[in-house]
Amino acid sequence: MKTSEKLKILADAAKYDASCSSSGSNRKAAPNGIGNAAASGICHSWAADGRCVSLLKILLSNACVYDCSYCLNRRSNMLDRATFTPEEVADLTINFYLRNYIEGLFLSSAVYASPDKTMADMVEVCRLLRQKHRFNGYIHLKVIPGAANDLVLQAGFLADRLSVNIELPSEASLKSLAPQKSKQGILAPMKRIGENFTGFQLERKKSRNSPSFCPGGQTTQMIIGASAESDLHILNLTENLYNKMSLKRVYFSAYIPVNEGPLLPALATAPPLIREHRLYQADWLLRFYKFQSHEILSPAFPNLDERLDPKAAWALRNFDLFPLDINRASYEELLRIPGVGVTSARRIIQTRRVAAIREQDLKKIGMVLKRARFFVTINGKYLGDTSLSYHRVVSALCKAEPPGTNKLLHHSRQLRLF
Ligand code: SF4
Structure with a gap:
């Protein structure tokens, strides 16, 4: 398959991922290198639904071996499948960068072969960009749940921002809708990234020569409306992720019905965009207005009022x-x-x-x-x-x-x- 055909499939497949926004990095171009990740060096444009469109946003592969009920790329769906080689993604990024189409790369992937193989190829994309092409621009990499520790660590030394998608707000929903994933497989790398992020930041305060680890921090994405959790549950979880895992952002993604299934909301259901919007406003109150989740919602008021901010x-x-x-x-x-x-x-x-x-x-x-x-x-x-x-x-x-x-x-x- 030609690279352009793969690009069509894998750029389209990436559109449901919401977790990219500002770079969070501030690194100037290196001598003899190209690109920079200065906060002002990345132009962000925002789609009306809040998705960031300034990066080359693609999947490495959509040939998933998992079968998450809510996902278009799940194994049981009949659709065109494609997988890039790491060299193809690195070349595309550089070509697009040199044409001024993009400022950086947002790379995610379905799980093909195994979490380790997928993660190793994603790390290889970063290595090629950073070491072979001397690309100093912004890279946001998705961490594949279940991938080995050392691969996550390598990713942190090469990418500006990492994210592990939490996907669903509770372990029960994960078991029911994404049975091949586990709470532990998601939270463990998140915790390690958080600890390394904090540890290396402290090291860098002592010595500028210390390596920087994932300087833009980590984010995650949660699907809203595919399962029954209340806004109170979602907001408590969000607060815990900020406080305990040092997350920079939690992205909410209104559930878009693309599959049918007995455990899923009906196909005709419109994505709960107003609920997503209210959750973003509540998240803003947590991060910038010194609110705590129990002040915004309580067991007596477990859901945000859709009529009011x-x-x-x-x-x-x-x-x-x-x-x-x-x-x-x-x-x-x-x-x-x-x-x-x-x-x-x-x-x-x-x-x-x-x-x-x-x-x-x-x-x-x-x-x-x-x-x-x-x-x-x-x-x-x-x-x-x-x-x-x-x-x-x-x-x-x-x-x-x-x-x-x-x-x-x-x-x-x-x-x-x-
Ligand atoms: S792991 Fe699940 S959510 Fe991710 S691409 Fe595969 S089926 Fe979709």
Whole structure:
């Protein structure tokens, strides 16, 4: 099969993988080498569904020996199969790079032959790029669950970012929908990557000559909606992955029905894109707004409200904590006000050092008043409408959702990458 035919099959097969985004690396071009992985050196463009399209994003192979129920590439599906050689992927990457088509490589693979054989070939792609072609650009490599430790270690010394897909939010779902994978086979390499990442970062602080291990950190991807776990379960797991495995990002991928099966949601089901969107917002609260998962959801409220962003939903459940005075609230309190982001909270603190903030300053500071007004006072004045009942506040906040959220409710088509 010609390389171009393989490329068509394997680029198309990679489109369901969401776990690539910014490089996380900052490494300039080496003397006599080509490419760089400076944070500003990689141009990111984002598809409307959040997928990153700036890298050459391909599978090494789609000839899978596993049979995960939800996956298009599973062994039991009849489809065109192809496998690149490591040399072909390295040559394609360099050719595309030199033509300015891409800034780096995102390489994943189905499991062909065995996890070790697949991982060894992926590591070989990296070795060829780094050592033969002296490619210094960004490489994001998927780790194959079950691959040997030393292969994972080698991958960490060659790639900028690694990811092990957690796939499903619980061991029970994994057993039922991906029986050839195991929780241990996924979490063990993740843990090792996390430990090595932290260990080598400390070493590099002591000596610049220490090797760098996976400088962009690790990410993972979780399929949402293929199994029955609640958002509370998913968010607790996400929080644990950040805290215990030093993950940089957890990506959520709305389940796209491509196969039929008694254990899967019906084929006609549209991907739960609004749920995915709300989970990303909740993830943002964990990472940047100092929230903990038990504050966002609880056994009494195990799922995110699809009508409202999670911060607004939290604020409404804790309405007794509001209104907050914009000129007195602490930074942490400001972050909890719907319509106040990290940048506007910082600006409020900075502006207050010089003079008290006036009502007319709020828009300039970047506050989204149509959401924030129900939760704040300024110089003694409440900005919301006191005649509104709780339900009308909810309805006003739903209307104040940013444009695009409604589109998500209707837009369920998977975008093509190439
Ligand atoms: S291992 Fe499972 S999810 Fe991965 S390509 Fe094979 S069938 Fe698909």
